[in-house]
Amino acid sequence: MSFVLRPEAQRDRIEIVLVSPRNPLNIGAAARAMANFGFSRLAVVAPYAPHWREARSAVGAPQLLESAVETAALADAVANCTLVVGTGTLTYRKPKQKVVALPNLAPLVQRELACGGRLALVFGPENHGLTREDLSLCHLLVEIPTDPRQPSMNLGQAVAVCLYELATRAFPPDDSAIEVVSEPAAVATEEQSPAASSGDLELLARVVEEAMIAADYSPSSMLAANRHDLRLLLRRLVPNRRDTRRILGLFRRILWRLKRVPKGN
C-alpha cells in the first residue's frame, strides 16, 4: 500500500496582495472577487487602520478577510513567493521588468505553479499605484489592456478582471483542493532546484549591498539607486534556491574578509 502526498490546490499557492488600499469599499470588492473566483489567500500591506477595520467588519464581508495577513512592508508579504507579479497602468512609466498583457499571463502562471512555485499578484493603492520601491520587488509586471483614453481601472474591478483571467485560463480543469494525484513529484536536480523565494533574494541583496559598502563600491549618495538596480538584477537573473545559497555564501565570505581591511586603506 502506498500513499501519495496530495499537493496543495494550485489556487492556494497564489497570494493576492493589496498595498495600502485606501477605500474600504474597494477592499471589500477585492475580497468579494477573490471569493467569486475561488481564491482565499489575501495579504494587506500597511493598510489605513480605520478603513481596514471597517472593511473587515462590513456586513457580508467574505470569510477570507478574517484570515487575511497584514504586513508592514510588501517585502514581508511576498517573502515566500517565487514569482511576484505587479499590476498597474504603465502609461506614464517605463518599467525595467518584463511586461505581459493580462491575456498572455496564464501560461507563465501555469509554468510557475507546475514547478511548485508560489505566486503573488500585487495591486497598488488606488491613487498612484505601486511605487518604484514596490515595483523593484516584482519579477514581472502585468497590464490589463485598456483604452488609452481611460486606462486607469477601479481597484475592485481590476482585481476581478485579473482573477477571472487566472481562474478560467491558468489552471488545469481538474485542479481543485480535492485533486488526487497519481505521480509523486520528481526529485529536484541541480537545474530543477525551485526558484529562490522573494525573501531569499532580499537576504542576498542585503548581503551584496553590505559587501558593496565594505568595498567602497557604493558612494552613500548612490545607495538607494544601487539597491533598486540590485533588486531588479537579482529578479532578472532568476537564480534557483541552490544558486542563491552559493552566491550568498561567497558574499558572506567576501564581507568577512573585507571587514579585516584596516581603516583608511
Add this chain to the structure above:
Amino acid sequence: MSFVLRPEAQRDRIEIVLVSPRNPLNIGAAARAMANFGFSRLAVVAPYAPHWREARSAVGAPQLLESAVETAALADAVANCTLVVGTGTLTYRKPKQKVVALPNLAPLVQRELACGGRLALVFGPENHGLTREDLSLCHLLVEIPTDPRQPSMNLGQAVAVCLYELATRAFPPDDSAIEVVSEPAAVATEEQSPAASSGDLELLARVVEEAMIAADYSPSSMLAANRHDLRLLLRRLVPNRRDTRRILGLFRRILWRLKRVPKGN
C-alpha cells in the same frame, strides 16, 4: 505595450444595458469599466430616478453616462439588436435558452458582428438579477464561471469582467479600441540589452574566481570544481551584457580591496 485606437469599430454595435440598477456607485462602476475597455453605448432601463441622477452627476463620471439612453422597458432598449445576451448567476434557475460560459462567448459575438448584427449585453438589478420577463427577451444567456460557494458577483465587477473578455477576445485585432501586445514597446529597457557573450562570461568567471581566492573562499584543491560550477552558474543565469559589466565592476572593486587585507589576517 502599445495601443492603437480605431474609430468606428465593431464595438460600437454593442449596447451595454443595465436593467433597474439600484446603486449609483454600481452605475458609475459599470460606466467606468465601459470606458476602460472602449465601449460607449449604454442604455439604462427603468432606473430609480434619484440614483440615476446622482450617478450621472458624479465627479469624474465618464462621458458616456451623458449620452446614455434611458428606456422604460428592456424591450425598448434592445429593439435594434439582433443578438440579446442576458447575464447572471443561473444557480437557482433553469433557463430555457442556450447558456454559454463567458470564456466561450467571443466566437458567438464575432459571428454576429461579422454578419452586420447588433449585440446587447444585459445586466439585471443587483438584488435579484433579470426577471423571467426580461430573460424571455434574451437569445442567449452567458454565465461567468464562479465558485459555487460565492457565485453572485457585484454588478460593476461583473460588467468589467464581461467587457474585458469581449475587448480582448471578441474583436479582430484591427477592430478594437485596445490592442493586446505581448512584447513591451520599443522602449529600451534593461532587459533588452543583448545577452552577454561567452567571452564576457569567461572574463567575469576569472575575476570572480580571483575574488574567491583572495577571500580564501576557495581552498586550492577545490579550485577546478569551483571553476566548473561557477561557469555553469553564470550560464544558467543568462545575465545580459550590461548586467555582466556591472557584476564585473563590483568584483573588480572587491578584489582591489581584498588585496589590501594584510597577509595572515
